[in-house]
Amino acid sequence: MPNRRSERIMNLSVSSNVGASCGDPENSLRQISEAGFTHIMWGHHWNSDFAYGKHELTAIKEMLKRYNLTLQDVHGCANAEKSFFSPLEYQRRAGIDLIVNRIEMMKTLGATGVLVMHQPRIKTDSSPAEIAYKRRQFESLLRSMDELIPILEKMDARIALENMPGDTWEFQRHLLDTYPAKQFGFCFDSGHANIHLRNQLDDCYEYRSRIIAVHLHDNDSMGDQHTAPFTGTLDWTRVADILKNSSFKGVLNFELHIKLSSFMNPEFSQGEQPEENMRSFLADAYKRCRKFAEMCRK
Numbered sequence: 001m002p003n004r005r006s007e008r009i010m011n012l013s014v015s016s017n018v019g020a021s022c023g024d025p026e027n028s029l030r031q032i033s034e035a036g037f038t039h040i041m042w043g044h045h046w047n048s049d050f051a052y053g054k055h056e057l058t059a060i061k062e063m064l065k066r067y068n069l070t071l072q073d074v075h076g077c078a079n080a081e082k083s084f085f086s087p088l089e090y091q092r093r094a095g096i097d098l099i100v101n102r103i104e105m106m107k108t109l110g111a112t113g114v115l116v117m118h119q120p121r122i123k124t125d126s127s128p129a130e131i132a133y134k135r136r137q138f139e140s141l142l143r144s145m146d147e148l149i150p151i152l153e154k155m156d157a158r159i160a161l162e163n164m165p166g167d168t169w170e171f172q173r174h175l176l177d178t179y180p181a182k183q184f185g186f187c188f189d190s191g192h193a194n195i196h197l198r199n200q201l202d203d204c205y206e207y208r209s210r211i212i213a214v215h216l217h218d219n220d221s222m223g224d225q226h227t228a229p230f231t232g233t234l235d236w237t238r239v240a241d242i243l244k245n246s247s248f249k250g251v252l253n254f255e256l257h258i259k260l261s262s263f264m265n266p267e268f269s270q271g272e273q274p275e276e277n278m279r280s281f282l283a284d285a286y287k288r289c290r291k292f293a294e295m296c297r298k
Helices: 006-007 026-035 054-066 087-107 130-154 170-178 190-192 201-206 236-244 275-297
Strands: 011-017 040-043 069-075 115-117 158-164 184-189 209-213
Touching: 011 069, 011 275, 026 054, 026 275, 054 087, 069 087, 069 275, 087 115, 087 130, 130 184, 158 209, 170 184, 184 190, 184 201, 190 201, 190 209, 201 236, 209 236
Parallel strands: 011 040, 040 069, 069 115, 115 158, 158 184, 184 209
Antiparallel strands: none
C-alpha cells in the first residue's frame, strides 16, 4: 500500500495570487507552473465580492489545463460586504450566496480540496466595544453555519475556517466542537499562528485532527507578511511536527506573496513586477517549500 503522506508531498501548491489578486491570472499561473509547482490555491478576488460566472470559469479551466496545474483549495471572500458573518441579515445571506458560488466554481474546475474562509475572532488586545461587535458577528456566523452544513453535505463539499492573527480561539474552539468533521474543519495558517499578539501553535496542535487545509508562510512575528519558509521567525520544525501528526492528507499549500519579499521591485506594483523578479521569487520559494516538504517526510 502506498504511503499517502509521502504521496502528498511529492507535489506542492502555492496561492494563485503570488502577485496580483485581481485581473488576468494567466501570467501568474504560467510562472507558477514554470517554477515547478503542481497545484494552486485560488486566491484571486479573495478580498472582494466578485462572483465567478461561466465565462471566467471556462477561461480558468483552459489555463489550468494549459499549464498542467491542479486546483486544490479556493480562498473565499473576506473584507467584503457580502459576508456570511455580517450582523446585517441581507449581507449575511448574500455572503452565503457567494460561498455557494465558490463551491460551484470548485466543482466546475475539479478542485480536490476545500473552501477556506476567514472568521471573526476576539484578539488578545480587543477592546470591550470590539469584543461586543465580534460576538454579534459570531452569532451571525453560527446562523450561517447551520444553514451551510446541509448545503455542504448536498454538494459534497467542505469548508475550513482559518486561525486568524491574535486569535484567542474562543470562537474557533466552539465551531470545531459543534460542527461535524465531515463538512467542517480548520485551515492551519502558520503565519497567523506566529504573529506576536498570540502564538497559536499549541492550539493548532491540540486540534490537529481537524486540519483539512493549510496556508503555510513565514513572517517576523510582527505582521502578516506571507513570505516563503525560513525567511522569518516561525518554528518550521514545530509546524512539520503538527502536520505529521495531523489528519491533513492534501498537498502542502504555501500562501505566498512577492510584496514583502526581497524580490519585490518597489518601482512597480505587486501585480506589475518584472518577469525576472517573479521568476526569481518563485524559484527561491519553490526551493524553500521543497525543503519544508522534505521535513514532513522524515
